[in-house]
Amino acid sequence: MDKLTLHEDPRSGNCYKIQLTAALLGLPLERRKYDIMRGETRTPEFLRDVNANGRIPTLQIGNRFLPESNAACWYLAEGTKLIPTDRFERADMLRWMFFEQYNHEPNVATLRFWLLFVGEGNLSKFQRDQIPAKRAGGEAALGIMNDHLAKHDWLVGKQASLADIALYPYTHVCEAGGFRLRDYPSLCGWLKRIEKLKGFVSMD
Numbered sequence: 001m002d003k004l005t006l007h008e009d010p011r012s013g014n015c016y017k018i019q020l021t022a023a024l025l026g027l028p029l030e031r032r033k034y035d036i037m038r039g040e041t042r043t044p045e046f047l048r049d050v051n052a053n054g055r056i057p058t059l060q061i062g063n064r065f066l067p068e069s070n071a072a073c074w075y076l077a078e079g080t081k082l083i084p085t086d087r088f089e090r091a092d093m094l095r096w097m098f099f100e101q102y103n104h105e106p107n108v109a110t111l112r113f114w115l116l117f118v119g120e121g122n123l124s125k126f127q128r129d130q131i132p133a134k135r136a137g138g139e140a141a142l143g144i145m146n147d148h149l150a151k152h153d154w155l156v157g158k159q160a161s162l163a164d165i166a167l168y169p170y171t172h173v174c175e176a177g178g179f180r181l182r183d184y185p186s187l188c189g190w191l192k193r194i195e196k197l198k199g200f201v202s203m204d
């Protein structure tokens with residue numbers, strides 16, 4: 001396989017997803033760090049060479065660049081046990097990964113970013129006004145996962161898949177965004193199951 005380099009900010013759960021996927025698969029990954037708070041992903045060089053969308057993560061594979069965390073996880077995991085072979089389960093895994101990007105991350109991760117890194121006092125009025133809707137959206141997403149995990153050990157099938165890896169990063173740190181994990185007991189058990197997977201690494 002070509003050399004793998006993760007262009008990342010280690011505070012980002014989207015970047016951690018890729019690091020975790022590589023670790024669970026035993027793939028060597030070089031890490032090149034940027035500080036998103038200092039605009040380091042918005043420089044002309046970054047936009048030209050790494051990601052025209054001005055964001056991390058981007059997975060560099062040899063001399064090719066693949067932005068979007070879930071696409072990068074898919075690249076790493078294709079043909080491994082982290083992607084189900086059953087056709088329905090594979091599509092169901094994608095369902096959770098799209099859910100992560102549309103229902104979970106924009107609410108759960110954004111509130112963590114605003115409250116932990118930007119600081120409530122530094123938010124714009126536009127951002128402050130969005131907090132209640134983001135809180136409601138995040139609670140709804142965590143509730144849907146919790147209900148599913150009350151009946152299943154894993155989001156899809158009978159073992160961990162990219163669905164679990166995509167949703168673990170921002171769920172396990174959701175309290176930094178004001179959510180309470182104790183309100184979601186089935187999520188807590190699932191988090192522990194992921195942490196016991198062979199090769200698991202914690203977020204920096």
Ligand SMILES: N[C@@H](CCC(=O)N[C@@H](CS)C(=O)NCC(=O)O)C(=O)O
Pocket residue numbers: 012013014015036039041042054055056057067068069070101
């Ligand atoms: N959908 C993208 C989201 C990427 C994203 O939002 N990255 C954030 C950090 S988690 C970022 O780079 N923010 C810096 C900026 O927008 O300037 C993915 O899953 O990779």
